[in-house]
Amino acid sequence: MSLPKLFIIFCFLVSFTSATSVIDFCVADFNFPVGPAGYPCRNPANLTVDDFVFSGLGVAGNTSNIFRVGVTAAFDLTFPALNGLGLSMARLDIGVGGVVPIHSHRVSEVIMVIEGTIIAGFISSDNTAYFKTLNRGDIMIFPHTLLHFQVNVGETPALAFVSLNSANPGFQFFTTSIGANDLPTDVVQKITLLDAAQVQRVKRIFGGTN
Ligand SMILES: *[C@@H]1O[C@H](CO)[C@@H](O)[C@H](O)[C@H]1NC(C)=O
Ligand SMILES: *[C@@H]1O[C@H](CO)[C@@H](O)[C@H](O)[C@H]1NC(C)=O
Numbered sequence: 466m467s468l469p470k471l472f473i474i475f476c477f478l479v480s481f482t483s484a485t486s487v488i489d490f491c492v493a494d495f496n497f498p499v500g501p502a503g504y505p506c507r508n509p510a511n512l513t514v515d516d517f518v519f520s521g522l523g524v525a526g527n528t529s530n531i532f533r534v535g536v537t538a539a540f541d542l543t544f545p546a547l548n549g550l551g552l553s554m555a556r557l558d559i560g561v562g563g564v565v566p567i568h569s570h571r572v573s574e575v576i577m578v579i580e581g582t583i584i585a586g587f588i589s590s591d592n593t594a595y596f597k598t599l600n601r602g603d604i605m606i607f608p609h610t611l612l613h614f615q616v617n618v619g620e621t622p623a624l625a626f627v628s629l630n631s632a633n634p635g636f637q638f639f640t641t642s643i644g645a646n647d648l649p650t651d652v653v654q655k656i657t658l659l660d661a662a663q664v665q666r667v668k669r670i671f672g673g674t675n
Contacts, residue, residue, distance in 0.1 A: 533563025581623025644671030
C-alpha cells in the first residue's frame with residue numbers, strides 16, 4: 466500500500482476515533498480497514514433511512530448443523546449502521562435437542578426467550594455455574610467474557626433474541642476453536658486433557674488439521 470493511501474486511512478481512523486462523541490452516527494465504510502474503535506464513516510450525504518434498518522431477524526436461521534442452531538447476526542459486518550454505537554443483536558433458532566455451545570465474547574449479552582424452553586447459563590471466573598430454565602418472556606444476562614451456553618430442553622424449537630454491547634462482540638466457541646485449528650493433536654491433548662480420539666473427532670468436525 467502506498468504512503469499517501471496509508472495516510473488517508475490513518476486520518477480517517479483518527480477522525481473517527483476522536484469524533485465519536487460529536488457525530489450522530491458513523492455507518493461503516495468497508496473500503497477502509499477496521500480499527501480498535503470500528504470502521505471509518507460513510508459520507509452521511511449518501512445515506513438513507515434504509516441504512517438504519519436491518520430486516521434479517523424476521524427469518525428463521527438454518528438449524529441443519531451439528532449443534533442444531535441457527536444464529537442470525539445483526540453485527541457491524543451485516544448491519545453497518547451499528548458501527549461505533551456499541552450494540553448489536555442476533556436471532557437464535559435452536560432446534561429440538563439443539564444447543565448454543567459454550568462460548569464467550571468480549572462484551573455482555575442479554576437474552577430474551579420468545580418461544581420454547583431453554584436452559585441458559587454461564588460459569589463465573591471462580592467456576593460457579595449460574596444456570597436456569599427460561600421460558601417465553603424471560604430474560605437473562607451473560608456478563609462480559611464469561612463462558613456461557615443455551616440448551617433447548619423443550620419439545621419444540623426455541624426462539625430467542627440477544628443483544629450485546631458491541632457492534633462486533635467477537636464470538637469464540639470453545640469446541641469449534643479446539644477443533645478448527647492446526648495445533649498438533651498431542652498439544653491439544655495436553656492443554657485440554659481430552660484423549661487423542663476426542664481431539665481427532667472435533668478436528669474432523671470443524672476442519673482442523675494435525
Ligand atoms: C458518496 O458521496 C461522495 C461525496 O459526495 C461521492 O464522491 C461518492 O461517490 C458517494 N458514494 C456513493 C456510493 O454514492
Ligand atoms: C441449511 O444448511 C445445510 C447445511 O449447510 C444445507 O445443506 C441446507 O441447504 C441449508 N438449508 C437452507 C434452507 O438453506
